[in-house]
Amino acid sequence: xxxxxxxxxxxxxxxxxISHASEVTSLESDGDVGYRQVxxxxxxxxxxxxxxxxxxxxxxxxxxxxxxxTKHSLVRVGNVSNLLQPGIGxxxxxxxxxxxxxxxxxxxxxxxxxxxxxxxxxxxxxxLSGISxxxxxxxxxxxxxxxGGSILSSSISSSSTSSDEEIIVIExxxxxxxxxxxxxSIFILLFVLRWMDYREGRTTSRFAxxxxxxxxxxxxxxxxxxxxxxxxxSFTNADxxxxxxxxxxxFDNFITVISTSGFLRVTGFTLVWSxxxxxxxxxxxxxxxxxxxxxxxxxRSAYRTALLLPWAIPSYISVLVWRGLYEPTGALNDFxxxxxxxxxxxxxxxxxxxxxxxxxxxxxxxxSISGALQALPKDMYExxxxxxxxxxxxxxxxxxxNLKSALVPLSLLGFIWTFxxxxxxxxxxxxxxxxxxDGPGSTDILITYVYDVAFRDGAYGVAAxxxxxxxxxxxxxxxxxxxxxxxxxxxx
Amino acid sequence: xxxxxxxxxLVISIxxxxxxxxxxxxxxxxxxxxxxxxxxxxSFAAESKEQATFESKIDQFMASNPSVEVKISAIxxxxxxxxxxxxxxxxxxxxxxxxxxxxxxxxxxxxxxxxPLLEDLRAHLTPIERSKFDPRALNAMRYEGDLLxxxxxxxxxxLLFNPVLFxxxxxxxxxxxxxxxxxxxxxxxxxxxxxxGLALPVKDPYWWFGFQAGFGGSLFDQxxxxxxxxxxSSDSMDWILDLELEHEIVQTGTNxxxxxxxxxxxxxxxxxxxxxxxxxxxAGRIPLKQxxxxxxxxxxxxxxxxxxxxxxxxxxxxxxxxxxxxxALYLSSSDVQxxxxxxTYTMPTTIDLYDNPDISENIVLSGxxxxxxxxxxxxTTRGMSLVYAPVGTAFENVxxxxxxxxxxxxxxxxxxxxxxxxx
Numbered sequence: 057x058x059x060x061x062x063x064x065x066x067x068x069x070x071x072x073x074i075s076h077a078s079e080v081t082s083l084e085s086d087g088d089v090g091y092r093q094v095x096x097x098x099x100x101x102x103x104x105x106x107x108x109x110x111x112x113x114x115x116x117x118x119x120x121x122x123x124x125x126t127k128h129s130l131v132r133v134g135n136v137s138n139l140l141q142p143g144i145g146x147x148x149x150x151x152x153x154x155x156x157x158x159x160x161x162x163x164x165x166x167x168x169x170x171x172x173x174x175x176x177x178x179x180x181x182x183x184l185s186g187i188s189x190x191x192x193x194x195x196x197x198x199x200x201x202x203x204g205g206s207i208l209s210s211s212i213s214s215s216s217t218s219s220d221e222e223i224i225v226i227e228x229x230x231x232x233x234x235x236x237x238x239x240x241s242i243f244i245l246l247f248v249l250r251w252m253d254y255r256e257g258r259t260t261s262r263f264a265x266x267x268x269x270x271x272x273x274x275x276x277x278x279x280x281x282x283x284x285x286x287x288x289x290s291f292t293n294a295d296x297x298x299x300x301x302x303x304x305x306x307f308d309n310f311i312t313v314i315s316t317s318g319f320l321r322v323t324g325f326t327l328v329w330s331x332x333x334x335x336x337x338x339x340x341x342x343x344x345x346x347x348x349x350x351x352x353x354x355x356r357s358a359y360r361t362a363l364l365l366p367w368a369i370p371s372y373i374s375v376l377v378w379r380g381l382y383e384p385t386g387a388l389n390d391f392x393x394x395x396x397x398x399x400x401x402x403x404x405x406x407x408x409x410x411x412x413x414x415x416x417x418x419x420x421x422x423x424s425i426s427g428a429l430q431a432l433p434k435d436m437y438e439x440x441x442x443x444x445x446x447x448x449x450x451x452x453x454x455x456x457x458n459l460k461s462a463l464v465p466l467s468l469l470g471f472i473w474t475f476x477x478x479x480x481x482x483x484x485x486x487x488x489x490x491x492x493x494d495g496p497g498s499t500d501i502l503i504t505y506v507y508d509v510a511f512r513d514g515a516y517g518v519a520a521x522x523x524x525x526x527x528x529x530x531x532x533x534x535x536x537x538x539x540x541x542x543x544x545x546x547x548x
Numbered sequence: 549x550x551x552x553x554x555x556x557x558l559v560i561s562i563x564x565x566x567x568x569x570x571x572x573x574x575x576x577x578x579x580x581x582x583x584x585x586x587x588x589x590x591s592f593a594a595e596s597k598e599q600a601t602f603e604s605k606i607d608q609f610m611a612s613n614p615s616v617e618v619k620i621s622a623i624x625x626x627x628x629x630x631x632x633x634x635x636x637x638x639x640x641x642x643x644x645x646x647x648x649x650x651x652x653x654x655x656x657x658x659x660x661x662x663x664p665l666l667e668d669l670r671a672h673l674t675p676i677e678r679s680k681f682d683p684r685a686l687n688a689m690r691y692e693g694d695l696l697x698x699x700x701x702x703x704x705x706x707l708l709f710n711p712v713l714f715x716x717x718x719x720x721x722x723x724x725x726x727x728x729x730x731x732x733x734x735x736x737x738x739x740x741x742x743x744x745g746l747a748l749p750v751k752d753p754y755w756w757f758g759f760q761a762g763f764g765g766s767l768f769d770q771x772x773x774x775x776x777x778x779x780x781s782s783d784s785m786d787w788i789l790d791l792e793l794e795h796e797i798v799q800t801g802t803n804x805x806x807x808x809x810x811x812x813x814x815x816x817x818x819x820x821x822x823x824x825x826x827x828x829x830x831a832g833r834i835p836l837k838q839x840x841x842x843x844x845x846x847x848x849x850x851x852x853x854x855x856x857x858x859x860x861x862x863x864x865x866x867x868x869x870x871x872x873x874x875x876a877l878y879l880s881s882s883d884v885q886x887x888x889x890x891x892t893y894t895m896p897t898t899i900d901l902y903d904n905p906d907i908s909e910n911i912v913l914s915g916x917x918x919x920x921x922x923x924x925x926x927x928t929t930r931g932m933s934l935v936y937a938p939v940g941t942a943f944e945n946v947x948x949x950x951x952x953x954x955x956x957x958x959x960x961x962x963x964x965x966x967x968x969x970x971x
Contacts, residue, residue: 301662
């Protein structure tokens, strides 16, 4: 009897560490806690002892032993003093513990992120992340007691039932706006055309408008809609954080534009840039065209080809070559034996960008004027020669007035193109050097600054307002220029 | 009558033509449903070893996952944040994109239709997967709590030098006890003929940040408020600009590219550059050594370059977020990082690689790792992504003599503060 009693005592002592190890007795899972997540709650039969580790294992099949499973996470029972205790939502994943009083507290974290709960905890509630959505998984918890013994809980199945929280909202207002503005512009165009037909007495061809329908549609989609969209955007607070849910804010963006530090400076430089370039393009283009048109010139084709090269090379390549030439280590300094850094100097950079654009623009003007020169009647010059008119007088009183019909639209187009010339400044200086903390750079023109406002600052509404201002400037200029020069009459 | 009927049929057929096309397209999509297509934007330099390594890893991923087709596109590193934002706002974001932690602050702030642009990856990674990464690197990819990327590399600037030019001038190599005065003296001695002693882009804010920290300045205070206008900041700005303007040991107008070219043509003895160019210099057969950046004589602090972490982020608009995350995890895995480190001297972010003999016994990698430990991690905040512009403007003003450094930095601080407040 004593022997039986002793064996029983001995067995009890041997089993004591095992029975003292916290064993997971209850395991519950919730598959609806979030995308790619499942909730897991377990409780132990006795309060957890310091040094115990709970490992969470997951598998595609029932977990009988951990060899067929993957370790997901672990929770250590230990001293929590001096450890972080991030609140719910602050850590990468959420895990809480309970000491049996129905209060759930966030677990503590070691520096490497390991979850730690204090001794005495009997319940743990974790959100398991990284679970494939919609797939059934099996979860088990392995309790490892301080002496190294371990007990694997029975496994439960679960699956993350929450779908991707990202809801792709199809924002309908831009489409409605697009369709509306296209339809409106088609309607207005047709109305105007119909009215013009009526005024002119063209009433026999009913299908005429149908024939030009593709052109009207293309014009509406490619021209009127973007313009109307830009105008609408300029009255909204659209920016990086408001795109898609922007609202109308009246004229605020236009006030921002006008009150921008450097508004007058950038507008002024844009005008200087445009006028100097157009004058130089026309002047040099005319000079070269007259020279090329001279009957005494030999090798005209060779000259013409050489002079066309700046236009034939893609502008971004030639601009980058020019930039290289003006760099401190570039050919200009090598040639002059100087140490100039023109692109870093506000005035130097302005001169350089203008010079490069003049170089780029001359060939087009030269070719256009050359074509117009060749169309001038030769007998007019023969008569002048017979009358003994000097070369300068022939140019002043014959060539120039007869070229007006070509020069006026050319200069107008040249002005508009140069006003909106983006490549040269963007590639040469990117608008810099920038000495204004909240405004445009020293060589920025309106169009390059709009790019910065839109795509660097992300202020789409303000950028659209800048674009509307540019558009209005060009409309006013073009209208005035045509009125003053009688350009349309000259062409027709 | 016949003409009218013919014309009507023609118009109807024209109108129906796009519909026929649309029908074909939808059939095509249905046929391809079994293949998952992922679009990845990377920012490795064209024709670089990094790009070649990356492409080989993508090929391996596709070979292991035949149902996945990965289409890759290159974007410029400095424009990656802007290009991604513009694409995402147009609904054309790639599934996976390589971004730096100082770019995440800018993107993390942006919303389209109330939705962020990048997926919070916290729900996608298991704690065991997370635990493989250096907590500092992982934390750097978090913006306002969200995990916006998986760290794949980290880097910072260090001192690179050409030992042949040092030997020729009889100057001792830099070591960990070097001070800025030592560097200045050595650079002056080494500057001779068409050889410069030192090259760095003196007006580039990224290069300045390390000097600023060494002189006792900081970009932001502990609350994240801009703190550019300190004595340390202005002293460091003056010091770095004087390298070109006063001491003339840095060539006029040196920028990143010209620094690289000068070093490749053995026209400069020392440069301050990152590990990303090491492979290029090595391929150019330039004698090359590395040392940690010197100590600032007055403050006793070492120059502490900005440490940035680059990682793979998943777009919120991706229709295959699980696969995108798998790919991001693969590209950030220890195996891939190790190959990148050995092939391209990219510094790893997984803990096991820090002690890996292939890394720790590699003199270049261990040198850069030592420098990383001396660096200052870039904060992942909106302020960090916005700091470059006002600091760049401050540099331009001081360089051209329009303002002194204290005035310029005060204005830069006000400008940054104002932008953060949304004015």
